[in-house]
Amino acid sequence: MRIRKDNIVIRSATINDAVQLNKWWNDGKVMEHAGFPRGLGESLEDTIKNIRGWEGKLSQLCVIEIDGKLVGELNYRIKGDNAVYPGWKICDFSYQNQGYGPKIIRMLFEFLFTDEAINSKFPIEKIVLDTMLENKRAQHVYENKIGARKIGIRKDCWKDQNGKLRTVVDYELSKEEFFNAR
Ligand SMILES: CC(C)(COP(=O)(O)OP(=O)(O)OC[C@H]1O[C@@H](n2cnc3c(N)ncnc32)[C@H](O)[C@@H]1OP(=O)(O)O)[C@@H](O)C(=O)NCCC(=O)NCCS
Structure with missing residues (x-):
């Protein structure tokens, strides 16, 4: 996939990005x-x-470019349940x-809710996202800038790389909520 808005491009990663x-x-x-916290340690x-x-x-696994420079990455998983997990x-x-x-x-969500190849096979009704409890910035952005609905908190639901129990905050955003908020 490849989408562009202003100076931002989101496109499928290739081995040139490895x-x-x-x-x-x-x-x-x-x-x-x-x-x-120690990185993946991947070859x-x-x-x-x-x-x-x-x-x-x-x-898809994608990279994010701003003004032609690689600045980040994203992925989204489509599991066939009318939801996307990015x-x-x-x-x-x-x-x-x-x-x-x-x-x-927002660019990504618009693509996920409207892309023909995805929606003709699995009509996307909602986007499901989560973040770590410590990630207050992400929570602020999801709640106040994206309009995602907080679904709940999963306390100590998994152990991180250092064996520390971590708590996850879950969010959802339906297609209707996304398009009505614009
Ligand atoms: C999370 C992320 C997508 C947010 O995007 P961003 O472009 O940095 O966010 P913005 O600049 O639009 O907004 C950041 C907001 O968080 C606020 N903020 C920054 N640090 C904060 C903190 N520690 N606690 C609460 N809010 C914080 C800023 O004040 C700003 O809000 P405001 O515009 O209302 O003042 C981006 O920072 C990122 O990719 N971070 C690293 C990886 C990550 O955390 N990914 C998400 C995992 S779920």
Whole structure:
């Protein structure tokens, strides 16, 4: 996939993105929010395998470009239950807190709710997202800028890389809520 709005491009990752993705995924500062404070410790070969594993599927691993520069990545999973399960990170810290996140997320949601290839097979009715309880910035953005509905909190539901129990906050946004809010 490839979508563009103003200076932002979201496109499917290719093996040409492997070196950058591998650097980010192995960087504990970038991966902390996902529960990997020491990074994934993944070889470049495994990153290439990972990218190849998404090829030809409705679910996609994508990179985010701003002004032609790779600044982050996202993915979305389509499981056939009329929902999409996305996740994203602006990995280049200098592009965080600049208002890009909500633009990227809205661009992605519009695509997911309207793309013919996806919706002719699995009509998407809602988007399901979550974040760590510690990620107050993401919660602020989801609640106040995206209009996602908080569904609940799953306390101590999984152990992170350091064996620390982590709590997850769950959100949903229906197609109707998304389009009515615009
Ligand atoms: C989460 C993320 C998508 C948000 O996008 P962004 O472009 O940085 O967000 P914005 O600049 O639009 O807004 C950030 C908001 O959070 C607020 N904020 C920043 N740090 C905060 C904190 N520690 N607690 C609460 N709010 C915070 C800012 O004040 C701003 O709100 P305001 O515009 O109302 O003042 C992006 O920062 C990101 O990718 N972060 C790293 C990975 C990540 O956390 N991914 C999400 C995992 S679920």
